Amino acid sequence: MPTDLSPVIAAATRWLLSAFPPEAGALDRALAEAQAGQAATIAAALRYPTELDAELLHLLGPGGTARLDAVGGADEAPDGPEHVWRTWVDETVVSWAACLLADAELAALAAACVSATHHGAGSVGAARRLTIPSPRDHRAAPLLRHPDLVGPVAELHRDTLCRLLAATSPSA
Helix, strand or coil: CCCHHHHHHHHHHHHHHHHCCCCHHHHHHHHHHHHHHHHHHHHHHHHHCCCCHHHHHHHHHHCCHHHHHHHCCCCCCCCCHHHHHHCCHHHHHHHHHHHHHHCCHHHHHHHHHHHCCCHHHHCCCCCHHCCCCCHHHHHHHHHHHHHHHHHHHHHHHHHHHHHHHHHHCCCC
């Protein structure tokens, strides 16, 4: 994955992990972070499929967490210099990542569609923790993988993701 999208991927991953925390323990945290990171990487690649899209992202900025925080039930977004990463959160990337985390089949289709972008098929690897999650992956991130819990965030942009995947699907 080009480093152009790494701030958005990192911020989306961090937001997902703070909104849907993993089970206690270093291994659970690492497994949850791997799953959220794979979902955010695929979502960012689909959201910003060309080099020009990535450049426009850096010029205009992704938008921040205000609506996500409201949907997620936060009364007030944290403020201060330690929370500046929140300005790099892209609502659509987080919503699409939530869709992928809640539905492994959709995640597999999305991973296959990344090959239609300038990032290419190799940019996301196998994304196996996302597309073929083990029981251990599910136990590490029960909130992050629960369709009902991530549903409000996923619903923000699910229709757009489904239309995009239908249009770019390798079998379409």
